[in-house]
Amino acid sequence: MVAQVTNSLVKCLLIILGLISVIVNIVLICLNSNRLPKCHLQVPDSITANHTDHGSIFADLTPKEYQAIRDYMWSQKDLRISHSPTAKPSENFLFLIDLQLPKKRDALQYLDHHAQKPQRKATVVVFFGEFSHLKEYEVGPLPGPLHHRDVTKERYKMDALPFAARTVTIGEYVEIFTFLHLKVFQKLETELRESFGYIPNKSELNPFEGMPRGLKPGDRKTWISFFRDESGMYIHPVGFEVLINHENKNSSNWTLDKLLYNGVYFDTIERFKQSYEKGTVKKIVFKKIPNYASLKPRRKPTGVSPQQSYLQGKRFSVKNNQVIYMDWSFAFGLSSLTGMRVFDVRFRGERIAYEISVQEAMSVYGSNTPGMILTKFLDSSIGIGRFAHELVRGVDCPQVATYVDVYRYIDTNATQRFRNAICVFEYDVGRPLRRHFSDFFHNSYGGMANSALYFRTITAIGNYDYIWDFIFYQSGSVEARVHATGYISSSFKIDGSLRYGHQVAHNVLGNIHTHFVNFKVDLDILGVNNNFLTKDMAYEEVDLPWTSERKAKVPYLVENQLKTELQAALTHARSPRYLHVASNQTNRWGHHRSYRLQVTSFAGDHLPESEPEEKSMSWARYKVAITKYKDEEPTSSSLYGQNYMWDSVVDFSKYIGDDESIQNEDLVAWVTAGFLHIPHAEDIPNTVTVGNGGGVLLRPHNYFDEDPSIHSPDGVYFLPGSEQDCEYNRVACLEKELCSPTLEPYTYNGFEGVLKFD
Ligand SMILES: *[C@@H]1O[C@H](CO)[C@@H](O)[C@H](O)[C@H]1NC(C)=O
Ligand SMILES: *[C@@H]1O[C@H](CO)[C@@H](O)[C@H](O)[C@H]1NC(C)=O
Ligand SMILES: *[C@@H]1O[C@H](CO)[C@@H](O)[C@H](O)[C@H]1NC(C)=O
Ligand SMILES: *[C@@H]1O[C@H](CO)[C@@H](O)[C@H](O)[C@H]1NC(C)=O
Ligand SMILES: *[C@@H]1O[C@H](CO)[C@@H](O)[C@H](O)[C@H]1NC(C)=O
Ligand SMILES: *[C@@H]1O[C@H](CO)[C@@H](O)[C@H](O)[C@H]1NC(C)=O
Ligand SMILES: [Cu+2]
DSSP, rough: OHHHHHHHHHHHHHHHHHHHHHHHHHHHHHHHHHHSSSOOOOOOSSSSOOOOSSGGGOOOOHHHHHHHHHHHHHTTHHHBBBOTTTOOSSEEEEEEEEEEOOOOOHHHHHHOOOOOOEEEEEEEEEETTTEEEEEEEEEEEEESOEEEOOHHHHHHHSSSSEGGGGGOHHHHHHHHOOOOOOOTTTTTTHHHHHHHBBTTTTTEEEEEEEESSSSSSSSSSEEEEEEEETTGGGGEEEEEEEEEESSSSGGGGOOEEEEEEEEEESSSSHHHHHHHHHHHHOOOOOOOOOOOOOOSSSSSSOOOOOOOTTTBSSSEEOOOOEEEEETTEEEEEETTTTTTEEEEEEETTTTEEEEEEEEEEEEBBOSSSSSHHHHHEEGGTOOOOGBBBOOOTTTBOOOOOOOEEEEESSSSSSSSEEEEEEEEEEOOOOOOOOOEEBBBOOEEEEEOEEEEEEEEEEETTTTEEEEEEEOOTTTEEEEEEEEEEEEEEEEETTGGGGGEEEEEEEEEEOOEEEEEEEEEEESSSSSEEEEEEEEEEEEEEETTOOOOOEEEEEEEEEEEEOTTTTTTTESSOOOSSEEEEEEEEOOOOOOOEEEEEEEBBOOOOOOTSSSSSGGGGGGGGGGHHHHHHOOOOOSSOOOOSGGGGOSSSOOHHHHHOOOOOOOTTTEEEEEEEEEEEOGGGGGOOOOTTTTOOEEEEEEEEESSSOOOOGGOTTTEEOTTTTTTTOOOOOOGGHOOOOOOSSSSOOOOOTTTTTOOOH
16 A cells, blocks of 8 residues: 555656656757847849840850751752761761851940841861862851851862861771771781780770871871770870871771881881791780779778858859859850850950950870870860860869850761850859958958859860869959869880880880960950050169169069060060050059950970971960951961861961051950970879969959959958957858858957057
């Protein structure tokens, strides 16, 4: 009985205790939640921007447009164009369809004076195997009805382009691979197995071509070096190279002209076989080695790098091919040949540049093996934009970037879509744009983070990857930049190789080479009529007016106007430090409003002009060359440069050869940047972007009356006592507004203990 009563009491007590604890908990939670900060920062998706239709005249062709043009050209009976994506060299092949840019005058009339929109047209390139020549057509107007017009003569001053100048198409590569299979691999199975571990269909050898393809116009003789079929093959050369003559349209008539094995040349397969059998040539003995070229991480990744996010939503807007960001707006496109470009670049509504575009990427190699002795790559002949593939979130561009799809029609029979091949993002560069901490007098702090808009594509052309950026800063500067990464080109190390580079792996030579890239910068400063000014410094000896004790050497400003194209063709060695495209209008202080071209370049030496191949790359002579704008001089290089280097149909030096006046004219700056690459061990497995790049910064110079970023919404300012005040320091309240557990509380105590005189 007693036991039962005590039991009930205990139960009651337990229940009461339980209830009390629940109530206390509720009260505590209520009290605490009252103390939690309020999270009231709204995160909109994106700014609302007033887009215009202006960019559309620069927009790449749409899938519908590509198809309409292809079908139209295919239906021209007299052109007899093959429908196959792998047409043979003897057939007629529609190689390229790309936007034909409007004439600048028409575009400006439309953009600035409400004139009619220029007609939309395309450029079409046809390789006529049947007639042994190449032609370019203008096809338009879109959407139709379409017409075509042969513009070869108008553009290149010849009725047709030489057949040998054409790019090697996929169709031709198919034949080259077949040729290699039948005429090389099948005949040398034993030798290739013993030397390089070649097993048909299992452990193959991959080809890599040297360029140019010969020594004179008309040649199409290509040295092909072979590489192990591993990931990162470019740094697995095997010491075996062949020279094939594929000039003839009929691949049955192609010949194997030479062969190189372990540094020794042979005229025929048979001679090599004999020598190999007799042992008169030193044999390479195959040994399996771990793949040092693989990019697979050597240990399981555990890291995630810091990620930026848009706390207030995106501050830029991308619609069709137009971007609006803070004070900036521009239109963009991606040419299959030349790559990334922007047009009608405006800051606060004023056009700064009509066009900024990539033109060419070139490399000249040194070697003592034939595949690389002559090698000079001109990438726009293969297509730079053509190799812009999908960008990887969080690596190629920030996770939160805006990605844009691209459509192309090149070396194919159907329009191809490349998802997310362009990215646009705003990014905090990580270093303030400006700041000042006032010690001594009027203690205060003023500063601004350097947040800029990036417009990016990455093109992987064979072994190398180029990262192309156009960067728009809040201070009114815009920068065109390239960084190189990817695999170096290499060759099999033989006696004497070390004169041409460093050894970077077992039997592997990383060949010395140059990287040169060319940008077209068509600045229009307050209209198209501009001048080219230079500024620099010199020292002069001056008397000191207050004493005759001694004189002093003092720097002074050296200003010049360069008045003709030849005067304004500035080589890498000889260029004033400040280069300006200037309006004859002045700013508030009476100085010419201008944009300065500041080139960042660590370029190697340009190929001597005496070399016949130099004609196709004569733009690289100049760090900056200024020409008078002409619709007939749209690019510094061409599709026909690589395979017709010796008599290039576009020779940039001719643009300036006529030495026209550049006074009060529409000016175009052709800017070359680059770097000398001496490959070293750390280029294995990949060249890193750090330190490997170049570009040009276009920065306002007396263009404004003050730095425009003082009007930016990102400015920060405070005085002693107002450190926590959010009105002029949005960052101070961020932690409270966002309730973000990852943000540190905002504090500032920098004014403690400053020297003070006022
Ligand atoms: C867009 O245009 C409208 C009408 O002209 C204007 O009221 C609005 O402020 C503009 N918005 C922006 C973001 O510029
Ligand atoms: C393009 O080529 C492929 C492969 O040869 C073929 O199947 C297809 O029909 C071609 N497309 C057209 C539109 O002819
Ligand atoms: C290799 O593959 C090709 C096509 O895939 C085939 O035609 C050929 O017979 C194969 N060769 C051998 C030796 O297996
Ligand atoms: C290619 O050449 C071979 C041998 O010379 C010949 O038999 C064949 O008919 C030719 N093909 C064409 C398309 O001319
Ligand atoms: C290929 O070679 C054969 C024999 O030399 C010749 O008759 C034929 O014309 C050549 N084909 C072409 C397309 O030149
Ligand atoms: C300034 O530019 C305008 C517009 O191009 C031109 O008419 C004028 O002659 C120029 N003035 C001088 C002093 O060069
Ligand atoms: Cu390099």
